Amino acid sequence: MSDAAAHEFQFSSAAHQRETAISGIWLFLATEALFFGPIFLAWIYARLADPSAFDAGGRQTELAIGVTNTALLIASSFAYGVGLACIEFGSRRGMVLWLLIAWALGAAFIGLKFGVEWRMDLEKGLFPGATFSVHGPSRSGAQLFFAFYFFSTALHGLHLLVGLALLAWIIAKARQFTSERHSPVRAVGLYWSFIDIIWLILFPLIYLIGRAS
Amino acid sequence: MNGYWPSATTEGREVDVLLLALLLVSCAVLALVFGLILLYMIRYRAGSGVSRGERSHKTWRFEISWTAATLAIFFGLFIWGGDLYVRLFQPPADALQIYVVGKQWMWKVEHQGGQREINALHIPINRPIQLVMTSEDVIHDFAVPAFRIKHDVLPGRYQTLWFQVDRIGVFQLFCTQLCGVGHYTMTGEVVAMSQPDFENWLASGAAPEGHEDMAAAGKDLFTAHGCSGCHGEGGVGGSPETTGIAAPALSGLYGRSVKLQTGATVTADDKFIRDCILTPDKTPVAGYPLIMPSFAGQISEEKVLRLIAYIKSLKSGSRT
Amino acid sequence: MTHSAAHVSYLEDGHTLRSWLLTTDHKRIAILYLVAITFFFFAGGVAAFLMRYNLISSHGLLGSAETYNRLFSMHGILMVWVFLVPAVPVTLGNFLTPLMLGARDLAFPPLNLLSWYLFIVAGFVALYAVVAGGVDTGWTFYTPLTSLYSKGHVVAAFIAIFIAGFSSIATGLNFIVTIHKLRAPGMGWYKMPVFLWSLYATSVILVLATPVLAMTLLLVAFERIFGIGVFDPAIGGDPLLFQHLFWFYSHPAVYVMILPGFGVISEIVPAFSRKELFGYKFIVWASIAIAVIGFLVWGHHMFVAGTSLFSAIVFSLLSYMVAVPSAIKVFNWIGTMHKGYIHFDSPMLYAIGFIGLFTTGGLTGLFVAALAADVHLTQTYFVVAHFHYVMVGGMVSAYFAGLHFWWPKITGRLYPEMWGRAGAITIFVGFNLTFFPQFVLGYLGMPRRYFAYPQQFEALNLLSSAGAVVLAIGYLLPLGYLTWSLLYGDRASANPWGATGLEWSTPSPPPTENFAVTPIVTQAPYQYEQPEAVIHE
Known part of the structure; x- marks a missing residue:
């Protein structure tokens, strides 16, 4: 299988193998979408039941960090896209460069989110429980908001870490890819963009809705 | 314990009629399916020389007819069950309200006069009763098979259940939603009494604690x-x-x-x-x-x- | 590239443990699964047997409600996630999908092996949860009992189910891509055997519903670990939301269990009636309809849970709708037998048993879909009997039917036919003895999950427990004679039943690469010819 033209014996050609692999990734992303679906559904449902408390919770979040992180992730997906275009045009060096940028932007998101923002949140006493710092009538609903917040950002962060590992793997194996054969680069790119899309749904749920009302 | 059958409520007897209809439909379908399978097993067994004649290759006529027949029967059953369900859960306006709190593992009942009882519910007959139920901990379910009725009892909200019993008797009460180790002990009895007996019971302080309205x-x-x-x-x-x-x-x-x-x-x-x-x-x-x-x-x-x-x-x- | 000349059977292609544990051959992985599934089936079965032992007396013979609660939780968790959901897809499906398609393997063989390892890890974590102290919440894990009150090893059980879910998703994904991309030349969609259509519909459910369960269990685990969470009514969370999400997976999961069974029966009935499958396209589209509508009926588990009247009515109607395609299938199987040449080999006996038990299970489904009737019957033994008729009477019979049908292909050996028939009949009789009394118990009001119960239910429980003994013997019989056949059974020819289908055109057991030459498909499936001896009449 190490030979460039080779394909596994159940496929009729290397191209057949490549398109099959990409179908698999798309299907996997469908699974992932249904995985995150319940959080979004439960979140919106819970907010409808108690909007004022949710909004009170939402106003406690760090908007500046949220906006910065959103920009980081979008830029990272963009960088990945440029990297993918580079390998399609045969520039392996360009691909590595842009993927390194994408990786760094993703890592910056993780650092900012968990190193800075979470620490601020915890110091402000926003983790639900007896020490929760929001008082008054919104206390219980705001706790619910932050239960969602910590749960979903942790899960999203975990996906991002997996994505960073995959990116590192692609960069490490960059020598194998050519303008014809690079379906792993494409596959990881789909996953990387997917994580981005999940964030683009979380971002308004966390930072914007509470401030808009 | 007595009085499971016939049901002690009008609606319960209607549920039994629905169940009987479902049973008859099921028996008819089972007779058809088993009958045909047995018939074909004998008639068309490999060794049998019976003529197979022309086989039909166009199948859609059969498909359409049995699909339509199934749909029609199902729709009828759906309407019947749905209509009765709506009536089962719409209490009359003048129902006597009694409060029920479920907790691991007992039923606590409080009457409007403050009479309290545990794992028992005393009610007058021939009068609509509405239970307002909630739970202190997990989900329970208040079920009285003799009335053909049950409803989950959830923490954090009120569920209601109503019935009108037309017979004096003692009926079993079960919790039917798994609520922990003692789930099976969360049973009790519903005691249906005549109106005067019920009033006597209320007045006699049947509840152990001195009660207050x-x-x-x-x-x-x-x-x-x-x-x-x-x-x-x-x-x-x-x-x-x-x-x-x-x-x-x-x-x-x-x-x-x-x-x-x-x-x-x-x-x-x-x-x-x-x-x-x-x-x-x-x-x-x-x-x-x-x-x-x-x-x-x-x-x-x-x-x-x-x-x-x-x-x-x-x-x-x-x-x- | 291709393995040349000598066609070594897949069983002979390496004898080391390593050649099995690191194989990517779909046929060997199917065998690995078969061993694991059989183990978990008997583990779950022992739990069931102990439950029936407990219920012989109204006082509970086990002496401890805690033990009993752990047993039924273990029984449910093991049977649902490491037996019923995977059983047919990962064994027969794994073995047959490439063979029926005329392909050499699944699209992603390493993923297939990975899903087996995940499955094994899941199964043993589940067993760990049981041995370490058990889970007492039932397999349905209703909150807040599970999230805040239970003292069992709930999180371990969740990890097991979570991993088993990954395994299911990997398998489903592999099947879908394989069926799309690896059909032999000429194998159009309508030339595919119904078994593959069923597997396809099953895989769609696995891929789309399993992740919802995974997320739901994560949310409950979060609530359990931190003592606060989204289903907690104390902070405004909604325990009913858990039930919605749980059943959004767990009802379609019932179709994951039964659809592959439909596929198996649709192969066997034509083969032993020597006749084309009646209404092929209707059966095919009935499977797809079940998969689609199956996603829209979860609310019928919650008719007395506190949802609105309106939603109850909609879910009741949809539940009747989902029953229609199942009825279509039953009628078509009977239509297939009409004017056939019916042989009564063991697979056919199991298949007929399936039709009978599944029809009974389906008809009792009409009882619980009728709203007012469900109010009385739900959460009683009626429901227990109903879903055992569908999932055990139906699905397990279909699994055994398929296992007997393809056993010669899988192992290259024939089992003793008389023992096979005896097994089929024992299971049918034992099953009815065990579960029919439970319908009556349910109507009389006996609640589920009671360790001890009022004395008036004792006689019927005794009858049910007696039936369980017969049923247990029925399940042990195939274990005995099928194992025996591995060593002493006669060698099987390539096509011992005279069945159609590409899997029968290659030797038994098949060579590693399945087909010496990639087959080209020209015919629709199930082209059985009338036996010549009678054709001139």
Whole structure:
């Protein structure tokens, strides 16, 4: 299988193998979408039941960090896209460069989110429980908001870490890819963009809705 | 225990008729399916020389006809079951309300007169009874097979269940939602008595503790928890002049419609009053600042029920 | 590239443990699964047997409600996630999908092996949860009992189910891509055997519903670990939301269990009636309809849970709708037998048993879909009997039917036919003895999950427990004679039943690469010819 033209014996050609692999990734992303679906559904449902408390919770979040992180992730997906275009045009060096940028932007998101923002949140006493710092009538609903917040950002962060590992793997194996054969680069790119899309749904749920009302 | 069959309620007997119809349909279909399989197994066994003749290759006529037949029967059953279900869960307006709280692992019942009982429910016959049920911990389910009725009892909300028993007797009560190790012990009995016997039972203090009318007990709580501090003695309402704070009047509240800050209008029923006490931010009443503290975790479900009974008893403008 | 000349059977292609544990051959992985599934089936079965032992007396013979609660939770968790959901897809599906398609393997063989390892890890974590102290919440994990009150090893059980879910998703994904991309030349969609259509519909459910369960369990685990969470009524969470999400997976999961069974029966009935499958396209589209509508009926588990009247009515109607395609299938199987030449070999006996038990299970489904009737019957033994008729009577019979049908292909050996028939009949009789009394118990009001119960239910429980003994013997019989056949059974020819289908055109057991030459498909499936001896009449 190490030979460039080779394909596994159940496929009729290397191209057949490549398109099959990409179908698999798309299907996997469908699974992932249904995985995150319940959080979004439960979140919106819970907010409808108690909007004022949710909004009170939402106003406690760090908007500046949220906006910065959103920009980081979008830029990272963009960088990945440029990297993918580079390998399609045969520039392996360009691909590595842009993927390194994408990786760094993703890592910056993780650092900012968990190193800075979470620490601020915890110091402000926003983790639900007896020490929760929001008082008054919104206390219980705001706790619910932050239960969602910590749960979903942790899960999203975990996906991002997996994505960073995959990116590192692609960069490490960059020598194998050519303008014809690079379906792993494409596959990881789909996953990387997917994580981005999940964030683009979380971002308004966390930072914007509470401030808009 | 007696009296499982026939059911002790009119609706229960109707459920039995529905079940009988379902049974007959099922038997007919089973007879058809098993009959044909047996017939073909014998007639068309490999060794049999019977002529197979022309086989039909066009199948859609058969498909359409059995699909249509199935659909028609199913639709009939659906309508029947749905119609009866709606009636099972729509209580008459004049039902006698009794309060039920489930907890691991017992049923606590409180009558309006304050009579309390555990794992037993005494009711008069020939009178619609409505149970207002909630749970202190996990989900339970209040089921009386002899009435062909059951409903889950959830923490954090009120569920109602109604029935009208037309026969004197003692009927089994089960919890039918797994609620922990003692689930199987969460049983009891429903004792249906004639109206005079029931009144005697209420009056004889059948409940072990010395009981106080639920509304009267609620009135004590109303003062003890400081409700009267804002809402005024007797729940007449507060204003900056009288109580130092604007608070809505509670007398005459029950059953009225209330306008919320969200623009929605809701009816002030048991559930609404409960929400106002425990999660006031969910039900911000129009025209008042959102300053009422939540009493969640501070008063038990039973006390909430007594408070509600008290608020219900407050007629408009009256001072009890 | 291709393995040349000598066609070594897949069983002979390496004898080391390593050649099995690191194989990517779909046929060997199917065998690995078969061993694991059989183990978990008997583990779950022992729990069931102990439950029936407990219920012989109204006082509970086990002496401890805690033990009993752990047993039924273990029984449910093991049977649902490491037996019923995977059983047919990962064994027969794994073995047959490439063979029926005329392909050499699944699209992603390493993923297939990975899903087996995940499955094994899941199964043993589940067993750990049981041995370490058990789970007492039932397999349905209703909150807040599970999230805040239970003292069992709930999180371990969740990890097991979570991993088993990954395994299911990997398998489903592999099947879908394989069926799309690896069909032999000429194998159009309508030339595919119904088994593959069923597997396809099953895989769609696995891929789309399993992640919802995974997320739901994560949310409950979060609530359990931190003591606060989104289903907690104390902070305004909604325990009913858990039930919605749980059943959004767990009802379609019932179709994951039964659809592959439909596929198996649709292969066997034509083969032993020597006749084309009646209404092929209707059966095919019935499977797809079940998969689609199956996603829209979860609310029928909650008719007395506190949802609105309106939603109950909609879910009741949809539940009747989902029953229609199942009825279509039953009628078509009977239509296939009409004017056939019916042989009564063991697979056919199991298949007929399936039709009978599944029809009974389906018809009792009409009882619980009728709203007012459900109010009385739900959460009683009626429901227990209903879903055992569908999932055990139906699905397990279909699994055994398929296992007997393809056993010669899988192992290259024939089992003793008389023992096979005896097994089929014992299971049918034992099953009815065990579960039919439970319908009556349910109507009389006996609640589920009661360690001890009022004395008036004792006689019927005794009958049910007696039936369980017969049923247990029925399940032990195939274990005995099928194992025996591995060593002493006669060698099987390539096509011992005279069945159509590409899998029968290659030797038994098949060579590693399945087909010496990639087959080209020209015919629709199930082209059985009338036997010549009678054709001139």
